[in-house]
Amino acid sequence: MSRTVLMLPGDGIGPEIVAEAEKVLHRINDSFELGLSFESGLVGGAAIDETGEPLPNETLERARKVDAILLGAVGGPKWDKLEMAKRPEKGLLGLRSNLELFANLRPAILYPQLASASSLKPEVVSGLDIMIVRELTGGIYFGQPRGIRELEGGERQGFNTYVYSESEIRRIGRVAFEAARQRKGRLCSVDKANVLEVTVLWREIMDELAGEYPDVELSHMYVDNAAMQLVRAPKQFDVIVTGNMFGDILSDEAAMLTGSIGMLPSASLNSEKQGMYEPCHGSAPDIAGQGIANPLATILSGAMMLRYSLGEEEAAKAIEAAVSKVLDQGLRTADIMSEGARQVSTREMGEAVLAAL
Amino acid sequence: MSRTVLMLPGDGIGPEIVAEAEKVLHRINDSFELGLSFESGLVGGAAIDETGEPLPNETLERARKVDAILLGAVGGPKWDKLEMAKRPEKGLLGLRSNLELFANLRPAILYPQLASASSLKPEVVSGLDIMIVRELTGGIYFGQPRGIRELEGGERQGFNTYVYSESEIRRIGRVAFEAARQRKGRLCSVDKANVLEVTVLWREIMDELAGEYPDVELSHMYVDNAAMQLVRAPKQFDVIVTGNMFGDILSDEAAMLTGSIGMLPSASLNSEKQGMYEPCHGSAPDIAGQGIANPLATILSGAMMLRYSLGEEEAAKAIEAAVSKVLDQGLRTADIMSEGARQVSTREMGEAVLAAL
Ligand SMILES: CC(C)[C@H](C(=O)O)[C@@H](O)C(=O)O
Ligand SMILES: CC(C)[C@H](C(=O)O)[C@@H](O)C(=O)O
Numbered sequence: 001m002s003r004t005v006l007m008l009p010g011d012g013i014g015p016e017i018v019a020e021a022e023k024v025l026h027r028i029n030d031s032f033e034l035g036l037s038f039e040s041g042l043v044g045g046a047a048i049d050e051t052g053e054p055l056p057n058e059t060l061e062r063a064r065k066v067d068a069i070l071l072g073a074v075g076g077p078k079w080d081k082l083e084m085a086k087r088p089e090k091g092l093l094g095l096r097s098n099l100e101l102f103a104n105l106r107p108a109i110l111y112p113q114l115a116s117a118s119s120l121k122p123e124v125v126s127g128l129d130i131m132i133v134r135e136l137t138g139g140i141y142f143g144q145p146r147g148i149r150e151l152e153g154g155e156r157q158g159f160n161t162y163v164y165s166e167s168e169i170r171r172i173g174r175v176a177f178e179a180a181r182q183r184k185g186r187l188c189s190v191d192k193a194n195v196l197e198v199t200v201l202w203r204e205i206m207d208e209l210a211g212e213y214p215d216v217e218l219s220h221m222y223v224d225n226a227a228m229q230l231v232r233a234p235k236q237f238d239v240i241v242t243g244n245m246f247g248d249i250l251s252d253e254a255a256m257l258t259g260s261i262g263m264l265p266s267a268s269l270n271s272e273k274q275g276m277y278e279p280c281h282g283s284a285p286d287i288a289g290q291g292i293a294n295p296l297a298t299i300l301s302g303a304m305m306l307r308y309s310l311g312e313e314e315a316a317k318a319i320e321a322a323v324s325k326v327l328d329q330g331l332r333t334a335d336i337m338s339e340g341a342r343q344v345s346t347r348e349m350g351e352a353v354l355a356a357l
Numbered sequence: 358m359s360r361t362v363l364m365l366p367g368d369g370i371g372p373e374i375v376a377e378a379e380k381v382l383h384r385i386n387d388s389f390e391l392g393l394s395f396e397s398g399l400v401g402g403a404a405i406d407e408t409g410e411p412l413p414n415e416t417l418e419r420a421r422k423v424d425a426i427l428l429g430a431v432g433g434p435k436w437d438k439l440e441m442a443k444r445p446e447k448g449l450l451g452l453r454s455n456l457e458l459f460a461n462l463r464p465a466i467l468y469p470q471l472a473s474a475s476s477l478k479p480e481v482v483s484g485l486d487i488m489i490v491r492e493l494t495g496g497i498y499f500g501q502p503r504g505i506r507e508l509e510g511g512e513r514q515g516f517n518t519y520v521y522s523e524s525e526i527r528r529i530g531r532v533a534f535e536a537a538r539q540r541k542g543r544l545c546s547v548d549k550a551n552v553l554e555v556t557v558l559w560r561e562i563m564d565e566l567a568g569e570y571p572d573v574e575l576s577h578m579y580v581d582n583a584a585m586q587l588v589r590a591p592k593q594f595d596v597i598v599t600g601n602m603f604g605d606i607l608s609d610e611a612a613m614l615t616g617s618i619g620m621l622p623s624a625s626l627n628s629e630k631q632g633m634y635e636p637c638h639g640s641a642p643d644i645a646g647q648g649i650a651n652p653l654a655t656i657l658s659g660a661m662m663l664r665y666s667l668g669e670e671e672a673a674k675a676i677e678a679a680v681s682k683v684l685d686q687g688l689r690t691a692d693i694m695s696e697g698a699r700q701v702s703t704r705e706m707g708e709a710v711l712a713a714l
Contacts, residue, residue, distance in 0.1 A: 075551070089551045119589055124476045140519060140553065147554050157522040158555030162497060165514040192602070194432070194446045196497065197504050198515030227606045228613040231588065232476055245549070249584045249606060256585040 003310060004037050006066040008059070011045040011088060012283025013293035013346075014072025020295035020350025021070060021302045024319060027354055028306070032315045039066065043095065044074025044088035044283075054091030055098075063095055068309035069276040070302060071095075073283035097137050101268035101276055102168070103175040104136040104247065105304075108234075108254035108264065113327040117259030117336055124234065130254055131183060131239045133176040134247025136268055138168045141244045162198050164243065169205040171271065176241035177213040186238035188219045190226045190246055202243065223250070230254055255280045262294030262335040265301035267308050275309040277301035287334075291345045294333040296323055299353055322356035329356075360667060361394050363423040365416070368402040368436075368445060369640025370650035370703075371429025377652035377707025378427060378659045381676060384711055385663070389672045396423065400452065401431025401445035401640075411448035417455055425666035426452070426633040427659060430640035454494050458625035458633055459525070460532040461491040461604065462661075465591075465611035465621065470684040474616030474693055481591065487611055488540060488596045490533040491604025493625055495525045498601045519555050521600065526562040528628065533598035534570040543595035545576045547583045547603055559600065580607070587611055612637045619651030619692040622658035624665050632666040634658035644691075648702045651690040653680055656710055679713035686713075 007022055009015040022038065029036045041059040048054050054074075063069055074088040084090070095101070110118065110128040118125045143161030151157050173189075180187040189206040191199035203220055210218040221229065223246045229236060230250065234257050242250060255261045264280040279297030287293055300323060307316035331352050332341040344352065364379055366372040379395065386393045398416040405411050411431075420426055431445040441447070452458070467475065467485040475482045500518030508514050530546075537544040546563040548556035560577055567575040578586065580603045586593060587607065591614050599607060612618045621637040636654030644650055657680060664673040688709050689698040701709065 084551075084554065084557065087551065093552070119481045120477050143516070148558050151522060155523045156558060157520060158553075158558035159500070159518060159520040160553045160555050161516060161518055163514060163516040165508060166512045192605075194441075194444065195450070196515075196517045197441065198517050200441060201505050201513060201515035224605045224609040227584065227610040228618070231610060231613040232616075246606075248549075248581045249603075252581040253584040253588060253610065256588040259589075261585070 002035060002037060004039060004066040005305070006062055006069045007038060007040040008043045008069060008071045009040070009046070010043050010072040010074040010283065011076050012073055012285045012288040014074070014283055016288070016291065016346050017279065017293050017295040017298040018070065018072040020346060020353070021298040023350055024299050024353055024357070025070075025302050027357055028315050028319060031357070032312065032318070034310070034312060034315060036310070043071065043091040045076055045079045047091055048079055048082070048086065048088060054086065054088050055094040060094065060098055063099060067274060068305045069095070070298070070305060071276055071278040072298065073279065073281070075283050076285040093141065095276060096268060097142060099274060099276070100137055100270045102135060102137040102172060103269045104134040105179070105267045105269070106132040106134060106251040106255070106264070106280060108132065108251070108258055110258045111260065111263060111327060114258070114260045114263065114336055116338055118257060119259055120257055125257055128234055128257060130234065130237045131179055132247060132251040132254055133172065133179055133239060133241040134251055135168065135172040135243050138164055139244030162196065162245070164198050164202060166201065166205055169202050170209065173206050173209045173241065176239055177209055177216050180216045180239040181213060184238040185215060186217050186219070188221050188226070188237055188240050190221050190223050190240055190242035190250065192223050193220070194222060199243070206241070226250055227253060230257060251280070260336045261297070262333065263296050263300070265297050265304050267301070267304045269308060273309055275305060277305040291347060292334045293346050294335050295346050295350050299323060299350070318357060322353045325356040326352040359392060359394060361396060361423040362662070363419055363426045364395060364397040365400045365426060365428045366397070366403070367400050367429040367431040367640065368433050369430055369642045369645040371431070371640055373645070373648065373650050373703050374636065374652040374655040375427065375429040377703060377710070378655040380707055381656050381710055381714070382659050384714055385672050385676060388714070389669065389675070391667070391669060391672060393667070400428065400448040402433055402436045404448055405436060405439070405443065405445060411443065411445050412451040417451065420452055420456060424631060425662045427655070427662060428633055428635040429655065430636065430638070432640050433642040450498065452633060453625060454499060456631060456633070457494055457627045459492060459494040460529060460626045461493040462536070462624045462626070463489040463491060463608040463612065463621070463637060465489065465608070465615055467615045468617065468620060468684060471615070471617045471620065471693055473695055475614060476616055477614055482614055485591055485614060487591060487594045488536055489604060489608040489611055490529065490536055490596060490598040491608055492525065492529040492600050495521055496601035519553065519602070521555050521559060523558065523562055526559050527566065530563050530566045530598065533596055534566055534573050537573045537596040538570060541595040542572060543574050543576070545578050545583070545594055545597050547578050547580050547597055547599035547607065549580050550577070551579060556600070563598070583607055584610060587614065608637070617693045618654070619690065620653050620657070622654050622661045624658070624661045626665060630666055632662065634662040648704060649691045650703050651692050652703050652707050656680060656707070675714060679710045682713040683709040
């Protein structure tokens with residue numbers, strides 16, 4: 001059984017952090033005799049510079065064939081003036097939709113060693129452990145029609161379409177109910193069913209699925225209230241399931257509750273468990289090339305990859321334990337630095353994880 | 358000059374809190390000789406129960422004629438099973454759109470007396486004073502087409518349309534630039550211009566307006582990042598301008614940063630400065646009828662009404678000063694109660710404000 005992982009470093013700090021994750025995965029591959037082989041490719045701004053396209057055909061073809069993808073980040077001011085179809089983000093969105101990676105899992109976990117990094121009071125966030133399940137290949141991100149048109153009289157109008165079918169809702173709902181079942185058994189579905197018809201259907205399908213999962217306690221919350229409750233009392237949540245746009249907003253808000261977004265991995269899966277794994281943070285162009293970025297979210301994304309796409313739970317746990325160990329040792333990159341800790345570079349952090357393995 | 362204010366208590370705690378605000382406004386009307394007359398009407402669930410409609414024609418006709426409206430809140434579980442067109446929320450949305458109340462002003466202010474109520478660390482939120490300018494009569498709330506349709510093959514699909522024209526963006530943009538000009542001169546426009554075409558147009562128009570307001574510093578932020586930055590470092594913001602849906606989410610998130618949403622008023626204005634004023638919080642059906650709700654957000658909404666629609670700055674300031682005074686006196690309703698303070702009922706709080714006037 002030969003399995004292949006595609007590395008897509010992308011832009012900004014992407015190459016630096018993926019390099020460290022790659023070293024960790026190579027080491028794990030050897031020590032656990034996983035038989036993984038590694039390829040790498042271009043996506044985002046890096047691909048635009050090289051080929052003119054944010055998602056070159058060659059990258060897409062390879063992506064289709066591999067078992068899993070580890071992505072750094074895409075985008076940056078250099079490409080911000082391009083028309084939307086040619087921007088780095090389209091590389092990411094193209095991978096998501098072409099591979100049908102509809103299930104985006106975004107944990108928001110507070111590491112006890114980093115509790116003080118949060119802007120919230122310790123008692124509000126200590127022990128925080130939320131899983132956000134975001135639909136990733138539908139909703140307003142991909143809905144048609146879309147564009148900017150000219151109205152009679154000459155003024156322009158921009159428009160996008162927020163759309164979900166029953167089957168799209170059902171498949172993301174199942175992923176969320178399964179996730180809740182393996183956790184504390186509580187699922188909160190977030191919508192705006194008092195205003196938007198598309199989310200009336202969303203709510204209806206979630207209620208219908210609840211019958212299949214009697215062991216999971218389903219609740220519903222409007223998105224504005226969810227944005228508030230995450231600030232007020234985030235520990236009330238176990239698993240949250242929501243659409244693409246609300247998920248984009250709430251998962252970033254939830255991640256920031258921990259104060260250490262440089263620590264948070266994510267997984268995007270399709271129905272064959274093929275997956276793309278990436279840190280929750282962006283390409284951070286302001287600190288790119290300085291060797292100070294935090295590689296831990298990418299390293300932990302590697303662990304998620306081993307768990308969800310490659311079925312290598314032991315190897316995943318080994319990486320997570322190594323990360324925990326370096327935090328215990330007091331090593332910190334600049335973004336999570338605090339008094340009394342030792343500040344290290346991107347590479348030093350990567351080396352420390354290797355040593356801890 | 359005779360000016361009329363329409364009171365719409367609505368549902369849940371609405372009647373209790375509006376009753377206190379009404380007493381305060383009557384007193385101010387007398388002492389400042391404002392010559393206001395007051396009417397009241399039905400909206401939301403209360404109107405459904407009485408007339409079958411969330412926005413009876415009579416209410417709408419009166420609303421069109423008055424100078425300003427003070428609304429409590431609408432909605433509750435009692436009406437949650439009704440089809441969308443007949444729900445209490447449609448009363449609120451119908452008033453907003455029929456009166457073209459496109460400019461929603463939502464301050465998020467931390468009262469120094471209530472600093473400890475926030476779930477954020479004191480240094481992160483002390484002195485917080487953000488103004489969110491939300492577009493209120495367009496965007497996905499009102500976009501057509503919308504609904505739930507049957508696809509070929511029999512499955513259903515829900516859909517809504519996110520749409521803005523140049524002129525809609527321009528008029529809310531102007532309100533926001535003007536607000537920034539009267540504050541610290543910084544305006545952050547929030548969009549998702551890396552994914553949604555409608556917000557590409559939004560960003561373009563905001564950039565264009567910036568030329569007319571050289572004294573205001575305009576920046577742009579993606580909505581996911583804004584949701585994060587509000588948690589990480591909310592004091593970086595002065596005025597935020599955004600569309601209806603993002604504004605719904607971010608204004609509630611920002612309000613909750615203060616920990617005392619029971620204190621926050623809001624204004625919804627049209628181009629003639631006619632306005633509807635309401636507390637930021639909802640109808641709180643769980644505590645309705647118990648006499649424990651906080652009337653201060655509604656009382657402060659009355660102050661906003663005097664300021665923005667009636668041009669009575671002195672009277673507005675008198676109310677705000679009275680509210681500050683009762684907080685200094687240590688009086689607190691249950692939602693903002695803390696050690697060492699004196700807990701009072703809805704009515705006692707209203708009486709205390711009257712006494713402080
Ligand atoms: C880069 C952008 C297109 C993307 C998104 O909006 O999905 C990012 O914010 C994310 O959450 O992965
Ligand atoms: C009640 C609801 C329709 C409303 C909205 O979504 O606008 C409320 O949340 C608000 O923010 O005023």
